[in-house]
Amino acid sequence: MPEEEANLTISYVDLGVTDQAVLKVATGLLAKHNNLQVNILNKENIDGQVVIVDVDNPDGRAFYNQFNARSGRGLLLLSNNALSEHRYPVLCKPVRVQTLRDVIYDLYNDLKIVTKTPAHPTNQTQAVSTSTASVTKNVENNTIVIVAPPVQDAKALENNLFFVLLKAQTEQQCMQVFCPPHSPLFLDPKKGIVATSVSRENLRKMTHGEAVVTSSTKLSETDVEILAKGQLIIPFTSVLWSAAVYGSQGQLIPTHKSDVPVRLKAWPNLSRLDFQPIHMTLTTIMTSQSLSLQDIAQRFQIDWDTVAGFYNACFATGLLLINPVQPAPTMPSVSKEVATKSSLFSKIAKRLKLS
Template sequence: MSATQNKVICVKTVGMDSRKQAVFRMAFKMHTMQRYELAEDAIGMKPDLAIVDMDCVDGNLLWENHGSENPDLPTLIVSMISLPDAPVPVLVKPVRIETLFPLLRQVLSERTTPGRQNPPQSPPQSPPLQVVQNAQPELASQPVPSSVNAPSSQPAMQKMPEQVGRFDPTRGLLGTLQEILQAKRPSMVMIANQNSLIVFPEQERVMVLQDLTQLKNACENEGVIITTRALQKEDKPDNRNIVVSNFVGLLWQVAIWTSRGRLPDGIPVHAPVKLKYWPNLTRMAPIPNALRMAAFLVRSPSSLPVAVRMLNVPPANLFDFLSAAYSIGLLDVIESRREAAETPPVEPVLVKDEAKGGMLSRLLRRIVGL
């Protein structure tokens, strides 16, 4: 089973109290593209994966018991420290949405199981420094070589790429959803002649009939044929096999899949852009640095090079964020400077010195002849 199949994914927690479970329960409610539920809330369901908290008391013993009782259950470890020798992926606390769900999908797709292995060990601690009492004074006064200085923690400065990739937001699955939104007509979206989405634009609701991986592939492959038709009475899917999602959230996700670090054609590079209002990021697919970019662009307009320099974020993250915001009508491109940004500069016409000299000479000759 893959992490994107349209079913409820039951998650078993090991070594967590009610407060820790509440963190994951809230994260699962925010994720609308795939339904996750804790085993405590999904009574009677067989767990699809497990999350083991190694920071609890007797964490190693719990891991051994979990591995012996569930050797074939895909498992994710959460811990406050990195565990390089762990047999399964490790999510380092604090738990963040942008890292949690990609790891859950990885665990389910790769089927990383604990088996009957030893518990992961914490990295060895550095030995304490020993003070040598009989050290020679001249050695203590020698300067420390620059090669042993601590490495700088300052992140590398991000820069705008010389060539910015572009895509047409009116084509593909993203363009199809935009047309349905403008027409405000319930529609069936078919990808490669297969029923994939039932869209109710006025209710801002969508039923996902296919695997989310197929939707992502349709966004990445421009050759996929996407068609629509009016919704019919016989289009009544089995509610147990579909995912009901928010239409705005789906547009946001499809824009990210389509962008892939590129800009839509409607956003000039040097024109100032601004968010019209604060987005509800808790209901949207995560983008790295989305919170910082939203806080920066909601206050005042900024061009893309300035935003990259001020925020020091990878341009691909900024382009994905702008593409998603643009797709749901959240982005405002300042029109007063848009034409100036899109129109190439006109070279001024210079008057040659020879022409000036010739005219002055003629005037002088006329004055002398008076």
């Protein structure tokens, strides 16, 4: 079904002749396949709804550094290097027509005012019905009794993208990951990047477990550097987080247990991550007290898959304290200073009295 017809203006800063030609072809494809009419503004006009900037050149770098992220406009960066940028999409040159078209269309959708459907059901009745946990109804207090599923071994999780990403991060190993029918992901956890030509929608399918990992191959850093050319560069942490939160399928990291108290030591940077309101609730719960995952799911009646996915994401990004020891209360340093001063004044007073 064709998309609704609309107009989009694009400006560019410091783009070479070849990249300008690629942009023109990409906008033609948007008009043909997405019914999106794009107007590429003159070089001097930088007021487009989307601005494409080559940050390898001085003017492009200057524009990028001064760009107002709150301007309501989209920004796309082009570079010869695989930059890890959390705020704006990055394309590693040479730019490919299809990849550029997909990214522009994603930016266009970002600019539209739309009502997004949550990735996870917020209604607890719906959530429980899709959970992998064992669920029974407690008639006496009208609550749901949630029992976590058994933890699978690492071998059984080889087809799950999150656990493949976690392994790559743990071993600091570059990898190529296949999730047919989509294009592969090229991972470099040391540089903190994922390079791919998949569209945002297809990447969402991969991180949400709708496309399983069929195989993964180890690569060298040089391999990834070469394969990243022409690809969209995404922060490794962003993909890892989404794959954990939405694709863990109720499975905890092997050797981790649901009955051990945990606590968040810091808030996730949710402004840069894919999250739902329930994850804000979990963050509040897990920063204020130490509870086991089983207790969290049961006491607050939260779908087990949501609890497990959030736990995996927080552990993978270094935000968790497992079985934390509560620190002993300490007196503020100000009180100690006051006590010291009082003791000193007392000694002086005694000496004056003696004299």
